[in-house]
Amino acid sequence: MSEPWAEPHLERSHEIAEDLHGVVELLDELIVDHLREAVANEVQGRPELDKRMQSARRAVEKAARLLDQ
Numbered sequence: 624m625s626e627p628w629a630e631p632h633l634e635r636s637h638e639i640a641e642d643l644h645g646v647v648e649l650l651d652e653l654i655v656d657h658l659r660e661a662v663a664n665e666v667q668g669r670p671e672l673d674k675r676m677q678s679a680r681r682a683v684e685k686a687a688r689l690l691d692q
Contacts, residue, residue: 636690637690639690640686640687640688643684643687643690647687650679654673654677657672657673657676661673
């Protein structure tokens with residue numbers, strides 16, 4: 624259990640984690656849209672931008688998980 628003096632910081636970290644979960648959802652939407660466009664344009668293989676967006680999504684998701692603890 625955390626110290627009483629840390630409660631406001633813990634509460635704020637949970638609020639930030641919620642915001643980050645929202646960013647993950649936005650990245651999910653962007654990734655799906657990007658992949659749809661790639662398919663529509665008959666792109667062969669995995670687009671480079673998808674790799675970067677997936678990596679960013681994982682990093683944001685990890686940050687949210689750490690703050691949720």
